[in-house]
Amino acid sequence: MAYNAIEIQGAVKHFGPTRAVDGVDLTVRTGELFGLIGHNGAGKTTLFKMMLGLLPPTRGDIRIDGQPVRGDAFREVRRRIGYLPESLALYDNLSGLEIMQFFARLKNADLASCLPLLEKVGLADAARRRVRGYSKGMRQRLGFAQALLGSPRLLFLDEPTNGLDPQGIREFYQLLRELREQGVTALLSSHILAEIQLRVDRLALMKTGKMQALGTVAELREALNLPLDFQLTLAPGAGESLQRALAGQPAASVQLDKDTAHVRCPREHKMALLHLLTNLEDSVVDLQIREPSLEDVFLGYSDAA
CATH class of the missing domain: 3.30.70.260 (ACT domain)
Structure with a gap:
């Protein structure tokens, strides 16, 4: 049975008196490259964590690949998810390859896939160097590589091109397009609007915890006239x-x-x-x-x- 990759109905998240997410409805289709934009504090990262099961919703229903994030079946769904947080903590004394092997063991992914993934994101020559010598862009590439461990069917990417140079950004989106052709769904958040404008299938705009607009860039443009x-x-x-x-x-x-x-x-x-x-x-x-x-x-x- 085919499911939408993400289905959210009436999602709410309170932190005391603050409504970080306030009644969000959202559907992301399988195989879609979907963008999530909004001001700092709009609720994007909180919504990400709710979809990943890292934060329980105060109210509402969230289903990933057809399974509720609160259910026991979500444990298996998690194995098919890759996540790149906005700030990824890395162990500076380990090499890039050792970092990958560490995350592979946590995810029960094939250790033999670590080096090929580093090659795919352009870190083959730095695989055995300690991470403390990595530039910001290299760290971001390593973070993306770990998100790809286990051949995920769904990617959550929070500011994924942070620190990448123009060539790195082009390579990142090229890889995303290849993954989409294989049926992978990707939801990404970015403040660099010109970068995602021509690259996402659809996007949603959040403001103060609410979903303010949803559609293709052309649809949003025409709605504002x-x-x-x-x-x-x-x-x-x-x-x-x-x-x-x-x-x-x-x-x-x-x-x-x-x-x-x-x-x-x-x-x-x-x-x-x-x-x-x-x-x-x-x-x-x-x-x-x-x-x-x-x-x-x-x-x-x-x-x-």
């Missing part, structure tokens, strides 16, 4: 003619800077503005349309009441 930004390169001295042409477009706002212009307009006026600008071919040398970024979407929802 944020304006489009037309970036124009103008012919010399064409600024005045552009302003005159746009005088009949009350929905558009223009900002001129020498031979460049930024024109903002609602999405529903996009084609009309394009038609107008096409007729100004002697004035407009080049044109780019900038869609609202995930950061724009995030700030739009965060500023909403």
